Amino acid sequence: MTSKIFNVLLADDDITARYLMQAALEQAGFRVILACDGEEAMHQFAAFPIDMVMLDVEMPGMDGYQTCLQLRQLAGDELPIIMVTGMDDVQSINHAFEIGATDFISKPINWNLIGYHILYMKRAYLNLLALKTANARSKAILSALPDTMFILDNQGNICDVLSHCSHACWLGTSAGSSLQQTMPANIVQLYLEAIDTARKLCQAELFEYQLKVAQDVTNYFECRIVTIDNSETLCLVRDITERKDAERRITQLAYFDSLTGLPNRQSFQERLKQEIERAKHTQSRLAVLFLDLDGFKSINDALGHNAGDLILEWTADRLRDSTRFSDFVSRNSANESSIELSRLGGDEFTAIIPNLARVEDALLLAQRIHTTMRRPFHLDKRDVVLTTSIGIALYPDDGESSEDLLKHADTAMYHAKNEGRDNCQFYSASLTRQAEKRLNLENDLRNALCNQEFHLLYQPQFDIASERICSVEALVRWLHPQQGLILPLDFIPGAEETGLIIPLGEWILRTACTEAVQWMQAGLTLQVAVNLSPVQFNNPNLLRTVFDILAQTGFPPDKLILEITESALMDHTNNTVTTLNTLRKHNIQITLDDFGTGYSSMSYLKRLPINNIKVDQSFVHGLLDDKDSLAIVRAIISLSRNLGFNLTAEGVETLEQAQALKHFGCKALQGYYFGKPVRMEEMFALTEKQWSIGKCQAPGVHSEYN
Numbered sequence: 001m002t003s004k005i006f007n008v009l010l011a012d013d014d015i016t017a018r019y020l021m022q023a024a025l026e027q028a029g030f031r032v033i034l035a036c037d038g039e040e041a042m043h044q045f046a047a048f049p050i051d052m053v054m055l056d057v058e059m060p061g062m063d064g065y066q067t068c069l070q071l072r073q074l075a076g077d078e079l080p081i082i083m084v085t086g087m088d089d090v091q092s093i094n095h096a097f098e099i100g101a102t103d104f105i106s107k108p109i110n111w112n113l114i115g116y117h118i119l120y121m122k123r124a125y126l127n128l129l130a131l132k133t134a135n136a137r138s139k140a141i142l143s144a145l146p147d148t149m150f151i152l153d154n155q156g157n158i159c160d161v162l163s164h165c166s167h168a169c170w171l172g173t174s175a176g177s178s179l180q181q182t183m184p185a186n187i188v189q190l191y192l193e194a195i196d197t198a199r200k201l202c203q204a205e206l207f208e209y210q211l212k213v214a215q216d217v218t219n220y221f222e223c224r225i226v227t228i229d230n231s232e233t234l235c236l237v238r239d240i241t242e243r244k245d246a247e248r249r250i251t252q253l254a255y256f257d258s259l260t261g262l263p264n265r266q267s268f269q270e271r272l273k274q275e276i277e278r279a280k281h282t283q284s285r286l287a288v289l290f291l292d293l294d295g296f297k298s299i300n301d302a303l304g305h306n307a308g309d310l311i312l313e314w315t316a317d318r319l320r321d322s323t324r325f326s327d328f329v330s331r332n333s334a335n336e337s338s339i340e341l342s343r344l345g346g347d348e349f350t351a352i353i354p355n356l357a358r359v360e361d362a363l364l365l366a367q368r369i370h371t372t373m374r375r376p377f378h379l380d381k382r383d384v385v386l387t388t389s390i391g392i393a394l395y396p397d398d399g400e401s402s403e404d405l406l407k408h409a410d411t412a413m414y415h416a417k418n419e420g421r422d423n424c425q426f427y428s429a430s431l432t433r434q435a436e437k438r439l440n441l442e443n444d445l446r447n448a449l450c451n452q453e454f455h456l457l458y459q460p461q462f463d464i465a466s467e468r469i470c471s472v473e474a475l476v477r478w479l480h481p482q483q484g485l486i487l488p489l490d491f492i493p494g495a496e497e498t499g500l501i502i503p504l505g506e507w508i509l510r511t512a513c514t515e516a517v518q519w520m521q522a523g524l525t526l527q528v529a530v531n532l533s534p535v536q537f538n539n540p541n542l543l544r545t546v547f548d549i550l551a552q553t554g555f556p557p558d559k560l561i562l563e564i565t566e567s568a569l570m571d572h573t574n575n576t577v578t579t580l581n582t583l584r585k586h587n588i589q590i591t592l593d594d595f596g597t598g599y600s601s602m603s604y605l606k607r608l609p610i611n612n613i614k615v616d617q618s619f620v621h622g623l624l625d626d627k628d629s630l631a632i633v634r635a636i637i638s639l640s641r642n643l644g645f646n647l648t649a650e651g652v653e654t655l656e657q658a659q660a661l662k663h664f665g666c667k668a669l670q671g672y673y674f675g676k677p678v679r680m681e682e683m684f685a686l687t688e689k690q691w692s693i694g695k696c697q698a699p700g701v702h703s704e705y706n
């Protein structure tokens with residue numbers, strides 16, 4: 001630009017002034033194009049590339065003002081036009097300014113300096129041109145960027161909007177408005193935090209957010225924050241909705257099966273690895289179910305691939321239904337992990353059950369799937385029935401890596417095929433049997449409750465002081481229609497695991513109270529001890545249930561003894577004490593059962609409002625032959641005496657045991673010696689029997705006691 005020849009158009013009707021000015025300008029390095037009046041000046045302007053114009057104000061015909069006006073209209077704002085005037089009054093200078101003159105020089109002219117003056121003008125003009133070019137370039141760059149750019153102050157006020165991308169109209173940014181006026185508070189917060197971080201770390205900050213831009217339309221935005229100075233920040237906001245959609249589509253393609261919409265093999269493997277890590281961390285179990293449709297190939301061959309595809313889609317729907325809203329699914333999802341289904345390919349599907357509480361739950365899910373899959377598929381007016389073979393592998397039992405678990409679930413699935421299809425097998429054969437047994441037990445227990453297959457037996461408890469039977473322990477029995485009599489140890493644990501102990505326990509308490517009232521009405525008043533399992537004891541509805549039953553049956557609370565085990569007490573400490581206190585306030589007695597078998601903290605026991613301790617029968621059995629048992633029984637007796645508890649010994653089978661326990665200071669005895677558990681009708685005969693256990697008879701043992 002500087003090397004280019006700079007053409008100055010000079011219009012003056014005074015020939016002397018014209019030539020003097022020409023000489024001065026040429027001396028300063030300008031090329032001068034001359035005109036003697038306004039008309040000629042206009043011609044010369046059209047004929048030459050003119051960079052600057054100097055106009056004498058007073059010229060014949062078109063004067064300097066008119067020429068300036070026309071040139072300004074023709075050449076635009078930038079061309080420097082200098083008025084040379086002898087009239088240095090303010091009015092003529094104002095007039096020159098109004099019609100668009102850039103500057104003025106008043107006569108008389110200092111010919112020594114005029115060249116420098118024009119050189120200064122030239123430099124200012126060239127700077128202006130450079131600035132305009134730079135501005136135009138910046139504008140072009142900004143308009144080419146897909147960002148909305150604005151400048152924020154530290155309070156979130158928009159100081160300037162540099163570019164406003166058309167599809168970012170959501171922003172409503174205009175200088176003078178604020179973020180708070182245009183965006184929800186949570187997003188404004190993101191901006192302010194990013195500004196703070198960018199300033200602290202002296203680096204650009206990037207964050208993304210979602211914004212509702214119209215009814216039912218939410219877009220994604222990416223915002224880059226760049227600090228300008230202490231008070232201003234540049235924000236570049238880009239609408240990235242399309243990119244996000246594309247990413248979603250790519251993820252969908254990479255991780256989901258396009259036919260069924262289920263996660264694909266890749267997704268399954270990643271999820272299984274994550275779940276294994278989680279199970280490792282939480283020390284929990286997980287199950288992998290491997291499902292294969294039986295005879296799917298024949299459907300494909302006979303009815304074609306379209307029909308096969310339809311079956312696979314419907315299978316996925318049925319699998320989704322089977323895993324949704326089931327009891328154990330909600331149990332699992334309470335821990336934020338739910339069953340994940342996948343299609344590995346072909347007719348192979350998988351399900352991961354994280355946080356598996358019970359092995360039977362995996363079998364239960366398999367059974368649900370079997371049931372839904374057996375329903376016919378309606379295809380072209382014909383019904384197609386397909387069954388499923390399912391293999392189950394468990395973490396950590398059957399493998400600790402995703403590869404091993406999948407391989408073993410697959411092996412188990414082949415085993416299910418070999419077992420005649422339409423069945424389920426665990427990788428470990430013994431687990432299959434166990435899980436089936438427990439699941440059957442669960443079903444049977446439910447039926448037993450409905451079909452009234454339970455009944456109570458009562459075992460007498462002998463009071464040493466009065467030498468009479470004054471209380472009984474209610475013991476439940478199950479008369480199974482096929483298996484016959486089942487003892488509590490074979491079904492109570494299952495009832496506890498399934499939660500069925502709650503309705504069963506309620507039935508036991510209600511029945512015991514009802515039958516005891518019948519004895520009372522027949523003239524026999526006995527205390528009745530009822531066992532409470534830890535699950536029942538820790539149930540929040542326990543107190544309401546107990547008081548309701550007492551009120552409904554009319555059984556006196558002070559005749560009810562609740563037997564609880566140490567394990568029930570060791571858990572929820574605060575609740576335990578509150579529950580026991582409430583029961584005691586209503587005069588219900590509490591016995592600590594199986595004492596000596598659990599972990600008993602003596603200081604803890606002292607705080608509990610217990611009436612009675614029942615020493616476990618294992619110590620009573622060994623009492624006469626085993627020094628350790630003897631020592632334990634003596635210690636328990638002395639402990640209970642010190643703490644003010646009564647002591648009952650259970651499992652007393654011989655007179656010698658009874659005598660020894662009496663000698664040690666036991667208050668009550670229970671065991672086959674006094675009677676096995678019997679039906680309520682037989683209790684009368686037992687209570688009428690006269691008992692006298694007398695003094696200790698066994699001399700050999702006698703010496704041991706003292």
Ligand SMILES: Nc1nc2c(ncn2[C@@H]2O[C@H](COP(=O)(O)O[C@H]3[C@@H](O)[C@H](n4cnc5c(=O)[nH]c(N)nc54)O[C@@H]3COP(=O)(O)O)[C@@H](O)[C@H]2O)c(=O)[nH]1
Binds near residue numbers: 475476492652677
């Ligand atoms: N939550 C509930 N638990 C119950 C209930 N009914 C029983 N049970 C618990 O099941 C366990 C086994 O009970 P059961 O098979 O009934 O055996 C009881 C007695 O038959 C047996 N016993 C009594 N005397 C003797 C004896 O001299 N020898 C001998 N070998 N066994 C004897 O002991 C069992 C009573 O035990 P305990 O309750 O500890 O006093 C048992 O743990 C029951 O608690 C129920 O309704 N709910």
